[in-house]
Amino acid sequence: MSAARIVVVGTGYVGLTTGACLASLGHRVTCADVDESKVARLAAGRVDIMEPGLAELVARGLTSGNLSFVVGAREAVRDADGVFLCVPTPMGAGGAADLRAVEQVVAEIADVLPSGCALITKSTVPVGTARRIQELTGRPDLPVVSNPEFLREGTAVSDFLGPDRIVVGSDTPGAADWVANLYADLGAPAVVTDAASAELVKYAANCFLAMKLSYVNAIAELCERLGADIEPVTLGMGYDRRIGRSFLRPGPGWGGSCLPKDTSALLRIAESVRFDFELLDAAVEENIAQRDRVIAKIAGAVGGRLAAARIGLLGLAFKAGTNDLRDSPALSIASVLCAHGAEVTAYDPAVQGELPGMLVVDNAYQVAKGADVVVVLTEWSDFTRLDWAYMAELMHGDAVVDTRNLLEPRVVLDAGLSWQGIGRPRAGARVTSVS
Structure with a gap:
């Protein structure tokens, strides 16, 4: 597919790997984070995460112009084709996933997203989160897609660029196919399904x-x-x-x-x-x-x-x-x-x-x-x-x-x-x- 305009919200382990790898596939990627000092380090090519090959991908992305880093997501998403949510979903009270970071980002950007922009959950989220995000946006013109990551620490770059499978799910017709096509050059089998099934795949595999x-x-x-x-x-x-x-x-x-x-x-x-x-x-x-x-x-x-x-x-x-x-x-x-x-x-x-x-x-x-x-x-x-x-x-x-x-x-x-x-x-x- 032609290069897409992608915003990745969160530059932690999953977000930075996702952004750098998507940029290496030719997409125009902007990675957004609230930590100003972290953004400054990444914009200068300094990667703090210990992950083989990641620093090199970031450097190449910066040099090619396909990868950039900004503070805050609101302005960055205004012309995005797709927004990957890669924020923490830690264990919360009682052991359930804490979705506050996801909900805060959605609340921040929902009103400025262009019509048709896909909101893509890359973070591991409970079944039903896509439906919850759709409700939070209040905008039926924004498709919500689940695209769980399967990255192992220490081999994240190779896992992303040489995956066993791509899992994508959405309840909006065509949205999951569009996200799956972002990875077309990888030649990996794609499991395209509904949002709840895609959300459950990650938990089922890890457990x-x-x-x-x-x-x-x-x-x-x-x-x-x-x-x-x-x-x-x-x-x-x-x-x-x-x-x-x-x-x-x-x-x-x-x-x-x-x-x-x-x-x-x-x-x-x-x-x-x-x-x-x-x-x-x-x-x-x-x-x-x-x-x-x-x-x-x-x-x-x-x-x-x-x-x-x-x-x-x-x-x-x-x-x-x-x-x-x-x-x-x-x-x-x-x-x-x-x-x-x-x-x-x-x-x-x-x-x-x-x-x-x-x-x-x-x-x-x-x-x-x-x-x-x-x-x-x-x-x-x-x-x-x-x-x-x-x-x-x-x-x-x-x-x-x-x-x-x-x-x-x-x-x-x-x-x-x-x-x-x-x-x-x-x-x-x-x-x-x-x-």
């Missing part, structure tokens, strides 16, 4: 992934109790095309900016129509139980008493490749350890600054100094390249708890340390061959 992670963590616990090894178990599962290999790695629990709030929101949505979503509720409870099991492992590694134990943590971000601490399982575990009186020292290659109750250092080896136990909480590949013999010299104790099954157990054992993973034999000696 399925949360359940899959909770399931594999529960299977890992069974492995420990039955003397099995989670590595060959998930390997055998993953070869089944009906299951696949993704999201089959056990860990300290799932977190981040999406899964916790989306599972909570879908549970509230289900309650609103008097459906008891027991399966999803169980996945959330299992996630809490996994955190508690990890804390119990750490306590066991220091003799059962966390108070005054010196604990070194490797990793704070919710996953490798990002500096995002939102609902990080690593940070949740660290907070519990601190609450029990442990002396916690932490290192993450993408996280700097102070955090409550713990000492955040700028070197992984500082974590080991005097530690009774070292705990791997985020799967940074940097940690596999540490000199574990030197780590052993620095430590007071000899225990390593690897909640990501990241390290090669034999390397840790050869350094004179003990190793304990998730769902794996403690000695780590068994080797699974793949033919």
Whole structure:
């Protein structure tokens, strides 16, 4: 299709990626935000978000003239063909999604939008939000479209430009097709449907992934109790095309900016129509139980008493490749350890600054100094390249708890340390061959 005039409201993780990628597809994109200093940095090509390829896309967009940044959306939208709403929808009271930011933007711009301009929700919003936005505008000449994002932190640019699918929904004939055509050059399959179905797709997908992670963590616990090894178990599962290999790695629990709030929101949505979503509720409870099991492992590694134990943590971000601490399982575990009186020292290659109750250092080896136990909480590949013999010299104790099954157990054992993973034999000696 010909280049469209697009306004993206919000320059956070989703908004900035959306704006920069749409500009790279040839559309004329203006990104609007209320933070003046942030807009100034972006207009100068300075990207604060840690995301591979994003800064380069922003720079190219600025150079080509396809991408610009402004303070406030009201003036920017006056000649727009489509407006993407990419503002936060955090967990609100009772676990439901908080739509105040969406509603504020709609109220600000509704009267100045040109007739026919599509209002497009990119943020994750509850089922029924498109209908609610239509009511707020009071303008039947403005089509409202749901176009949920499926961006993973650390791979957002590649996810946007090489998507599995494009999901678009609207109750206005032709509007969803117009938005789907914005992505035509990507060659991805498009699911064009009604607004409510498109809104539900995002929740259904994320909550399925949360359940899959909770399931594999529960299977890992069974492995420990039955003397099995989670590595060959998930390997055998993953070869089944009906299951696949993704999201089959056990860990300290799932977190981040999406899964916790989306599972909570879908549970509230289900309650609103008097459906008891027991399966999803169980996945959330299992996630809490996994955190508690990890804390119990750490306590066991220091003799059962966390108070005054010196604990070194490797990793704070919710996953490798990002500096995002939102609902990080690593940070949740660290907070519990601190609450029990442990002396916690932490290192993450993408996280700097102070955090409550713990000492955040700028070197992984500082974590080991005097530690009774070292705990791997985020799967940074940097940690596999540490000199574990030197780590052993620095430590007071000899225990390593690897909640990501990241390290090669034999390397840790050869350094004179003990190793304990998730769902794996403690000695780590068994080797699974793949033919």
